[in-house]
Amino acid sequence: MGKLNMVQAIQSGLMAEMQLDPTVMVLGEDVGREGGVFRATEGLQEKFGPERAMDTPLAESGIVGLALGLALNGMRPVAEIQFDGFMPPAWDQIISHISRIRTRSRGRFGAPLVIRIPYGGGIHAPEHHSEATEAVLVHTPGIKVVYPATPYDAKGLLISAIRDPDPVLFLEPKRIYRAIREEVPEEAYTVPIGEARLVREGKDVTLIAWGAMVREAERAAQMAAQEGIQAELLDLRTLSPMDDQAFISSVRKTGRAVVVHEAPRTCGLGAEIAARIQEEAILQLQAPVVRVTGFDTVVPLAKLEHHYIPSPERILRAMRQAMSF
Amino acid sequence: MKGLFDPSILEGVEMLRILGPEGTMEEELRAPELTDQRIQELYREMVFLRLADQRALNLQRQGRMGTYAPFMGQEAAQVGSAVALGEDDWIFPSFREGAAMYMRGAPMGSIFAYWMGNEAGQRFPEGVRVMPISIPVGTHPLHAVGFALAAKMRKEPICTVSYFGDGGTSKGDFHEAMNMAGVLCAPTIFFCQNNQYAISVPRKIQTASRTIAQKALAYGFPGIQVDGNDLVAVYVATRLARERAISGQGPTLIEAVTYRLGPHTTADDPTRYRSQEEVEAWLPLDPLLRVRKYLEKCCMWDQEMEESVHAFAEEKVNRVVQEAEEFPQPAPEDIFHYTLEKMPPRLEAQLEDYLAFLKEQED
Numbered sequence: 001m002g003k004l005n006m007v008q009a010i011q012s013g014l015m016a017e018m019q020l021d022p023t024v025m026v027l028g029e030d031v032g033r034e035g036g037v038f039r040a041t042e043g044l045q046e047k048f049g050p051e052r053a054m055d056t057p058l059a060e061s062g063i064v065g066l067a068l069g070l071a072l073n074g075m076r077p078v079a080e081i082q083f084d085g086f087m088p089p090a091w092d093q094i095i096s097h098i099s100r101i102r103t104r105s106r107g108r109f110g111a112p113l114v115i116r117i118p119y120g121g122g123i124h125a126p127e128h129h130s131e132a133t134e135a136v137l138v139h140t141p142g143i144k145v146v147y148p149a150t151p152y153d154a155k156g157l158l159i160s161a162i163r164d165p166d167p168v169l170f171l172e173p174k175r176i177y178r179a180i181r182e183e184v185p186e187e188a189y190t191v192p193i194g195e196a197r198l199v200r201e202g203k204d205v206t207l208i209a210w211g212a213m214v215r216e217a218e219r220a221a222q223m224a225a226q227e228g229i230q231a232e233l234l235d236l237r238t239l240s241p242m243d244d245q246a247f248i249s250s251v252r253k254t255g256r257a258v259v260v261h262e263a264p265r266t267c268g269l270g271a272e273i274a275a276r277i278q279e280e281a282i283l284q285l286q287a288p289v290v291r292v293t294g295f296d297t298v299v300p301l302a303k304l305e306h307h308y309i310p311s312p313e314r315i316l317r318a319m320r321q322a323m324s325f
Numbered sequence: 326m327k328g329l330f331d332p333s334i335l336e337g338v339e340m341l342r343i344l345g346p347e348g349t350m351e352e353e354l355r356a357p358e359l360t361d362q363r364i365q366e367l368y369r370e371m372v373f374l375r376l377a378d379q380r381a382l383n384l385q386r387q388g389r390m391g392t393y394a395p396f397m398g399q400e401a402a403q404v405g406s407a408v409a410l411g412e413d414d415w416i417f418p419s420f421r422e423g424a425a426m427y428m429r430g431a432p433m434g435s436i437f438a439y440w441m442g443n444e445a446g447q448r449f450p451e452g453v454r455v456m457p458i459s460i461p462v463g464t465h466p467l468h469a470v471g472f473a474l475a476a477k478m479r480k481e482p483i484c485t486v487s488y489f490g491d492g493g494t495s496k497g498d499f500h501e502a503m504n505m506a507g508v509l510c511a512p513t514i515f516f517c518q519n520n521q522y523a524i525s526v527p528r529k530i531q532t533a534s535r536t537i538a539q540k541a542l543a544y545g546f547p548g549i550q551v552d553g554n555d556l557v558a559v560y561v562a563t564r565l566a567r568e569r570a571i572s573g574q575g576p577t578l579i580e581a582v583t584y585r586l587g588p589h590t591t592a593d594d595p596t597r598y599r600s601q602e603e604v605e606a607w608l609p610l611d612p613l614l615r616v617r618k619y620l621e622k623c624c625m626w627d628q629e630m631e632e633s634v635h636a637f638a639e640e641k642v643n644r645v646v647q648e649a650e651e652f653p654q655p656a657p658e659d660i661f662h663y664t665l666e667k668m669p670p671r672l673e674a675q676l677e678d679y680l681a682f683l684k685e686q687e688d
Contacts, residue, residue, distance in 0.1 A: 051478055057508055062467060062501030069471020069485075072456075075478070077471075092498070096461045097468065103663040104457045106448035110666060141664050165666040194669065241669030 004184040007177045009151035010040045010116070013158040014078065016188040018048050021076060024162055027054040028063050028080030037082055038118055038177060060090040064115060068098050071113040076162055084119040084171075085128025091136070098167045099142030111167045114158070120212050120262050121309050122175035124302035131299060132211075132262035135269055137169050138240045144168045144193055145240040149214035151182050153237060156191025164193060173212035180215070194238045196246035202230035205256040205322050208247050208273055210236040213260045213310060220315035229319055231258075239269060247273065248280040255286035256322040260310050265293040287325035290318040340582060341562055342552040346610050348618025356561050361623050367408065367556060368616045368626075371400045373638040374424045375613060377433055378587075380642045381423075381440065385591040389650070393440045394421045398554070398586030401612030402518045403488075404428050405559030406581070410486065410567060415454040417469040417487040419462070421518070421585075425488060431455045434648030443655055444663075462523075463489055463496030466515055470506045473513040473570070484512040484570035486563075492523025494540065495531045503578070507544040512570035514563065515541075515578040518553060520585035525598035541578035553581030554612040584610070657683065 004012060017024045025048075026041050032055035035042030045053035056063050060081055067077040081087055098111045121130035137145045146161055146168055148154035154172065161168035199214060200221055209217040214235045221231040232250050236243060251257045257277055259270040270291035277289055292310045300308050343351045378397050384390035396403060399421070407416065407428035416422075416429050427433050430453040439446030439458070447457040459465035469487035476483045493499055494517060506513050517537050521528050534540060541548025547569075551558045559581055566577035584607040588595045595604075620626035661668060661676045668676070 054509075057501070057504050059501040059504065061464075061498050062505050065464065065467025065498060065502070066471040066474070066505055069468040069473070070475045071471075072468060073472040073475035075475045089497075092461070092464060093467070096464060097459070101457070102665070103444065104447055106445050106659075107663050108448045108451075109457075144665070241665075241671060244670065 002184065002186065003181040004151050005178045005181050006148070006151045006154045006172065007038050007040050009155040009184045010158055010172065011042055011044075012184060012186065013155040013188070014041060014044060015047070016186075017159055017162045018044065018052060020188060021162075023074055024076045024078065025052040025054065025070070026078045026080065027056050027067060027070075029056060029058050029082050031055060031080050036080060038174065040116070040172075041080065060086050061093050064090040064093040064098065067113045067115070068093065068101070068111055071111045071167075072101070072109055076112055078114040078116060078162060081115060081117045083125075083129045084117055084131040084133065087117060087131070087133065090115070094137075094143065094167075094169070095140050099140050102142060102166070110165050112165050114161045114168045114170050116158075116170045116172060118174035118177070119171040120173050120175055121299055121305045122212065124305070127301065130305060132294065134171065134239050134261070134263055135267055138242075138269060138272070142167070143240065144238065145171065146193060146238050147171045147173070147211040148237065149173065149176070149211055149235045151180060151184050153191050153197065155184055156189050157193065157237065159188050160190040160193050163190070168193070171211060175212045176215055191237070194241045194243060196243040197235040197237055198246075199233040199235050200231065202232035202254070204230045204254055205232070205258060205319050206247060206250040206254045207231050207233045207258050207260065207315070207319070208236065209233065209260040210239060211262075213262060216310060216312050217260050217315055219312035220319065223312060223316050224319050227320075229323055231319060244276050244280070248277065251277050251281045252284045255284050256325075257289045258292060258315065258318045258322055259289065260292045260315055262294050262309055264296045265291055266296050268293055287322045290322050292318045340550045340552050341558045342555050343557040343561060344555045344615055344619055346554075346615050348615050348622050350557065350619060354561060355557055356564055359557060359560055361620070361625055364556070364616060365620055365625050367404055368613070368620060369634050369638070370428065371404055371556075371613050371616065372634050373641055374400050374404070374427065376635070376638045376642050377645060378423065380646060381437065382587070382591060384437075384646065390437070390440050391442050392590050392592050394590045395587040396421050396424050398607070398612065399518055399520055399583050400424050401556040401616075402553040402559055402581040402583045405556045406486065406516055406563040406579070409560045409563035411483065411571075413454065413481075413483045414567070415456065415469070415472060415483070415485045417456045417465050417472075417485060418458055419465070419489050419493065420458050420460055421490070422458070422488045426455050429453065429455045432648070433645045434652065437645055437649030438652035441649060441652075443652055445655055445659070446649075446652060463493030463499040465489070466493075466502035467498055467505065469513050470502050470509070470511045470576075473506075473511040474509055477510075477512055482571045484514060484567050486514040486516050488516050488518065490523060491517065491519040491521065491528045491531050491537060492526065493517070494537050503540065503544040503576075506576040507546050510573070510575040512573070513576045514566045514570060515576065516563070517578065517580045518583055519580050520553075520583050522585055522589065522599070524589040524593060525595075536580060538578060538580040546576050546578070548578035548580065550580045550582060553583030554610050554615070556612060556616055583612070586611075
């Protein structure tokens, strides 16, 4: 055991799985000698060589398409896309092939691969380095979508993702890569895909968040407690398949829900979650489901991004709104 | 045959042709295992494939098959390349490769069943090293590169072949695949059937390159242009590319120059974009014709044999159609079963709800 931040936990997860399973490999831009621009693959090439920690040409679609070919032939590739904003070239491979090969071959082939993507804003980065596009991914059948919020979960979920028989998109909140340190076991362990985590219990309002927004929501919940609002906070951890039961049973108890995400509001997952809540808990609802989200705009650069990304204050305001009914 | 892949062959690229349209054979370039006997066997297969392809078009017109992409005119390119591979090699077909898929062991009844709208037709039996058809153009060569790379990492002496058309070479993923394959020295063959058209758009609108083969040069490996209507040249080029691949020398691009004698698919009317004269100019270059001429010259073929092979092939095609039409019909549940290995709760709920709806309709 040792206290690790999220990048270290991810590196530790990759190291552990590569040691256990010779078919596990990493590939991408700068993942080899450099150890990844965020150092998530540090030391892997020294230990496992240039084939299993493979520097590739700079081509996102190529990396992801190559990973599918490797997975079809017995490997367990973990591809790294350097930044969320460079995902669109790879979407074609994900949507047109990776998510479909099981259906297309009627179960003869699966795509046991992981695509790691540092996502989201808050690091004062240039354009195309702060995107949150989970809705597109969750809307695509045939892939799993995982969003860890803590170092412990990041390692456990990553190992589950590597061992999963289906493709997993693993979105890492780069803003909190180094913000939290916690005890992370050195050996391999798993955190199940598809199960939400109860971060904080409360009776008044259910806060639903994932990735970097969990920390903001937690702060908002602490602020709300000062005002006598007891918020229950759920970290969804997996967005596809989503743990509906976790938030539905919580909302049945609290009667109120606030969904928080960085992504634009329209057709964001907040809409989907609100729809599920009204389907399953309408009789317990005491207020409309409130969404705290990014805007339907391009993510702004450093000078303005704090206006765009939901803050604890905005989340608190949403909770007050929910409580006012 | 040594030296065919000397990069100097690319200087003023000349198309490799071994069996000419008049049935004349360049014996010194011929692969020794491609005996007259073997050529005769392959001719029988080509006749069957042409009849099967024509039948598929007819079935579509009768409403018994969905949209279909015929390969008429490309039999030599597909058969020649498919049979030049080793038993353990894999092919990654596009949507016009029925002939290559069949030659690699995919049952034609299964291929027909797929075009009839049954996905189960794409699940080829275990041991058949044929990937499912990729409908998106030019994006699947990457999978062949990755697959080949995994084999190389395990030191398995196999290669992969991706099939695509001249249109596919305009796609970014084709270039990413070529670049990756070159850099990673992947044991793979890029097999381009340059059939002159991507639906209606002619080859000259796809690329300003004089040949497609020369594109390989930019990625650091050999490209060779072959007469795609020449069974023997296609075979020889593929075999040499395979030897390069499995001996660790990396990828090869083969441009098989051919002509799509039929429409792009059954939904297309080629008279809108090409003249009858153009099509007729290609008819003497028909890939079946020259094999027959050669066999006749060798006194291994005559009219009587031609008729009996046609009759035999017709019978075989009838059985294919029967097999396809008797293919197990898919159940509504099949829509849901193959999305993920284990059905997630939401999908279970959707299936349950839909089955309840179907039950209500029955009641």
